[in-house]
Amino acid sequence: MKILISDAFDPSLPAQLERFGEVTDDRDRLPEVDVVLVRSKTKCTREYIDSAPNLKLIIRGGVGLDNIDVEYARSKGIRVYNTASASAIAVAEMAMALMVAVPTRLIEAHNSMKEGRWAKKELKRTELHGKVLGLVGAGNIGTEVGRRAAAFGMEVIAYDPLLKNHDFLSLVPLTELFRRADYISLHVPLTEETRGMINEETMAAMKDGVVIVNTARGQCVVEEDMAKALESGKVRAYGTDVWYSDPPDPSSPILSAPNVIMTPHIGASSRENMLRIGDVVVKLLEDFEHQIA
Ligand code: NAD
Secondary structure, three states, X not given: OEEEEOOOOOOXXXXXXXXXXXXXXXXXXXXXXXXXXXXXXXXXXXXXXXXXXXXXXXXXXXXXXXXXXXXXXXXXXXXXXXXXXXXXHHHHHHHHHHHHHOOOOHHHHHHHHHOOOOXXXXXXXXXXXXXXXXXXXXXXXXXXXXXXXHHOOOEEEEEOOOOOOOOOOEEOOHHHXXXXXXXXXXXXXXXXXXXXXEOHHHHHOOOOOEEEEEOOOHHHEOHHHHHHHHHHXXXXXXXXXXXXXXXXXXXXXXXXXXXXXXXXXOOOOOHHHHHHHXXXXXXXXXXXXXXXX
């Protein structure tokens, strides 16, 4: 079989895949290939799929399938898989990093030292301990964040309409989560329900001074509304790894809003995760080989 590695995977992956057939990273060879490996950069639209007449399998190294027209691919008999739980630890650590940076004043403290200022007196801190964390989405990543936050002494509550119960997270209605949470962390897929779910109206239902962390998808938050909430202090800080587009448009109001901690969509990009994703890709190709044999 011919395999196109269309986005950035671990450098060890091409050699691991050679036993399955010819491996290329030349995107111009899309019309010939049987399998395409993508992360988030390649957009598998209808047109993309139509230009790959031999395509039988798309593997998304990562979780969200919102860069793939899954319905259209499946209607053409193309299988679509992701590497589901592989990224949970990497993204959970990123969400925790964004969260911990707020009460520790990590960014301001670091910047003040770089500027040659000794801000020991002005940098008053708070703690995560004893605060309520509301997880929106309690799947693989939300669960890992919940474990870590509990170890920090936070009370963790979660909203997930598709779960009836959870091993250790306390599931609550979204209205209760908004009312009670000091910190809110998003771990939902991008769907019609979650697009824009953090907006002026929903933020009004939250505690004053709430901290919001987004490692899910940029479009889950209405950026203009978030910028206004940061200006007014309704939201104390917004930690985000995700954007409307990668990279964000320079006019994004989040880039210039106060109290934002931002990273360039690197939640899943740990070395360990890249290796885990590679292992899952190999397993999926083994299964695929058996299915078509
Ligand atoms: P998952 O499928 O294991 O969990 C998602 C959970 O969200 C599910 O339990 C689902 O029931 C729940 N959900 C669906 N609709 C909801 C709604 N309206 N309100 C509340 N909960 C809802 O997925 P995961 O592995 O935990 O990943 C979650 C998301 O994180 C992905 O879909 C992706 O968008 C994002 N992600 C980001 C990065 C990054 O680099 N920052 C990396 C991987 C994943």
